[in-house]
Amino acid sequence: MKPNKAIITLFIIFSALSFNWICLSKDFPEAEKKANEHGKVATTSSSPSINQKDLKKFLERLASNEYEGRGTGDKGERMATAYLASFFSELDLEPAGDNGTYFQEFSFNTGKKMNSDNLMTVTIDEPIGVVRKFKPGQHYLPVNFSPSGDTGETKTVFAGFGIDTKDYNSYEGLDVKDKWVIVFRGAPKDKKELQKFGPLVNKAQQAKKLGAKGIIYIKGPHPGVGTMLVPPTQNVGSNNNIMPAVTISDDLAGAMLGGTENGSFKEIFEAYYNNKRVIGFPLPFSVRARVGLDKKEDQGRNVIARLKVKDTSSEEAIMVGGHIDHLGFGNRGGTRAKGDEASKMHLGADDNASGIAAIMELAQYYNELKKKGELNLKRDIIFAAWSGEEMGLFGSKHFAQKQKEIKEEKVYPSIAAYINLDMIGRLEEKPLIVHGTGSSQAWDTLVDSVAGELKLEKSASPYLPTDSTPLYNVGVPILALFTGLHDDYHTPRDTPDKIDYPGLEKVSKYLRDLTSATANLESAPDYIKVKR
Numbered sequence: 001m002k003p004n005k006a007i008i009t010l011f012i013i014f015s016a017l018s019f020n021w022i023c024l025s026k027d028f029p030e031a032e033k034k035a036n037e038h039g040k041v042a043t044t045s046s047s048p049s050i051n052q053k054d055l056k057k058f059l060e061r062l063a064s065n066e067y068e069g070r071g072t073g074d075k076g077e078r079m080a081t082a083y084l085a086s087f088f089s090e091l092d093l094e095p096a097g098d099n100g101t102y103f104q105e106f107s108f109n110t111g112k113k114m115n116s117d118n119l120m121t122v123t124i125d126e127p128i129g130v131v132r133k134f135k136p137g138q139h140y141l142p143v144n145f146s147p148s149g150d151t152g153e154t155k156t157v158f159a160g161f162g163i164d165t166k167d168y169n170s171y172e173g174l175d176v177k178d179k180w181v182i183v184f185r186g187a188p189k190d191k192k193e194l195q196k197f198g199p200l201v202n203k204a205q206q207a208k209k210l211g212a213k214g215i216i217y218i219k220g221p222h223p224g225v226g227t228m229l230v231p232p233t234q235n236v237g238s239n240n241n242i243m244p245a246v247t248i249s250d251d252l253a254g255a256m257l258g259g260t261e262n263g264s265f266k267e268i269f270e271a272y273y274n275n276k277r278v279i280g281f282p283l284p285f286s287v288r289a290r291v292g293l294d295k296k297e298d299q300g301r302n303v304i305a306r307l308k309v310k311d312t313s314s315e316e317a318i319m320v321g322g323h324i325d326h327l328g329f330g331n332r333g334g335t336r337a338k339g340d341e342a343s344k345m346h347l348g349a350d351d352n353a354s355g356i357a358a359i360m361e362l363a364q365y366y367n368e369l370k371k372k373g374e375l376n377l378k379r380d381i382i383f384a385a386w387s388g389e390e391m392g393l394f395g396s397k398h399f400a401q402k403q404k405e406i407k408e409e410k411v412y413p414s415i416a417a418y419i420n421l422d423m424i425g426r427l428e429e430k431p432l433i434v435h436g437t438g439s440s441q442a443w444d445t446l447v448d449s450v451a452g453e454l455k456l457e458k459s460a461s462p463y464l465p466t467d468s469t470p471l472y473n474v475g476v477p478i479l480a481l482f483t484g485l486h487d488d489y490h491t492p493r494d495t496p497d498k499i500d501y502p503g504l505e506k507v508s509k510y511l512r513d514l515t516s517a518t519a520n521l522e523s524a525p526d527y528i529k530v531k532r
Contacts, residue, residue: 028075035067035079039086042360048368050361050508052501058360059425059504060496062324062353069346071328072108072388072395073298080324080356084303084385087360091367093305094313096382104302106398108388109295111144112232117292118142120246122256123153124285137229139249142291143200143217144232147241150290154213156180158257159280160272161187162203163194164210172279177211180287182256185217185247186225189273200230204242214244214289218253220269226335226342232293234331235391244289256285300325300387302395307366307381309519316413317380318519319476320362320511321396322355322421323389323467327490333390336490344492349499351489352389354425358508359383365512377519379416386467389422396467400474412475416524419515420468420480423489427503431455432510433482436462440477440525447479450513454506462530477525479514481507 038061046054061067061083068076085102088095097104120140155178160170162183168191170183183203187194197203200217207215219228230236230247254265262268262281271277303324306313326348327333335342347353363383369375388394403411417440424432431454437443438460447456463469468478483503488494518525 028078031075031079032082035082036086039083040090042083042087043090043364046364048364050365050505050512052505055357055361055504055508056496056499056501058357059349059353059499062356063347063349063496065345065347069328069332069348070324070326071332072300072325072391073110074328074332076328077300077325077387081301081303081385081387084324084356084360088303088305088363088383091363093307093363093367093383096304096306097302102303102305104304104395104399104402105299106301106388106395107297107299108391108394110233110298111235111296112293113296114142114232115292115294117148117290119288119290121153121288122285123288124256139252141229141247142232142289142293143204143230143245143247144234144236144293145201145204145238145240145242146232146245146291146293147243148292149244151180151214151244151288153286153288154178154180155286156182156216156283157280158182158283159207160184160278161194162207162215163187163197164206165194165197168194168278170278170280171210174280174282176207178213180214180216181207181212182216182218182253182283183207184222184269184272185219186222188275191275200236200245201238201242204245208243212243214246216287217245217247219247219250220253220273221266222269222273224338226338233296244291246289256283260284300395302387302399303385304399305363305383307363307370307383309370309375309377309380314378314380316416316524317382318515319382319384319415319418319471320359320421320515321384321386321418321467322359323352323387323395324356324385325387325390325395326351327390334490337492341492346490346492347495349494349496350425350486351423351494352421353496354423354499354504355421356385358421358424358504358511359385361508362512362515377516378521379519381515381519382415389467393467393470396470400470404474410475411471412477412527413524415471415476417518418468418471418476418478419511419518420466420478421511422466422480422482423485424481424483424507425499425504426486427483427507428500430484431457432507433457433459433484435459435464435480435482436468436472436478438462438530439472439479439528441528442521442525443477443479446517446521447514450510450517454510460530463532475527477527481511483507
């Protein structure tokens, strides 16, 4: 199609936000007050024994719609942590957080947020009708690894899926030097070996390596790609500046690509998705983007309590913990959901309301023994509920770092061992996975000695994508209990009705016996530095 040089400029202007570090200390007093009452009721309406009924009650509260998926820093997390702190308070456990409270707050980077200095224009040689203005966020959003600044008017090329490997090269014969590269997100159909090149950050790094000025991402009707516009608040693999980068709507992409001699937008997508085409082509328009992004900081909080076996704290303690946060509405971590499901509430019943429910049962069990004068443990028990796990182990990392500072680098043996619970609600007929047995010589024999009829699958490695790793990295021997992944993991389908409650009871009783045995060891478990 021969261009007639008519010029159309599309302005997309975004709403103003302040230009500086933004730290949001969120308060939800009414919600927290309600959650405090939930915690009080939880103690009075449950028994001190470890049983399915109470586990189900605790889990259903944590994974309820009211707690909104427990996203770190959001109302749901505030309610869940208030609920647990209230529960610990009713048990008269000693607060072990900051300033005599059960809470330990931490700050974390939540990505970036747009300020007033955002503008995008598209200058097209071939007209599509009239000058169009779009509402903020409707057709365009900058990606969080995009640096602030003005690209100026820059030529564009389309590069298919934006992948460059030995056997698949979207860029072959394309001149992308100092140009915008427009690419489809994800990977082509039936090319599993290319999926690792699908993330936004990977495509940006490849385009930058080839000399491109910026990158524009298109979703298209790709069944494997979720949200069309990716907000700058979302961490997509890097908060560091890489290159100017934006996601655009399919409507805008269709207007840009659909009028070329290469076919309609749908035809172009299907050709590349079905491997009929690989190499891209130049486009008859220029794009200018002025990006203004500010770093945004938010706050989450851990809940930490100590059960003292005597009137004074023991020199050594056993810590039992798990993460209390989940993905919120898919925005506080990595959802696996696609399309509209990706922004729905993620309840996180197995991940990890199951682990926190077990901690609550164990705390109540030990507390009852203490009241009766029957608590025969040599070491105190510290209970911890970490937040920020889904976003990068933020809460447990913060705790571990603070302990290093307080203990002058010697966290062990004041914390003599750490037992982690993460996703322990889907046991069914499978063995319970016990990770981290290589972190101490004590573990192999000990974990088997209290198993009874419970089948175990032991794994030596302590390097895990969960909250045990920060503790291990500061010299604490760890164990991590886990019942395995499932198709509902990190989707809104991880709901309380899917939990194996008889299995959760078995795991909780195993936790009880394992914790007691560890607390009563003659000497603290030794620490082994395992080679990766």
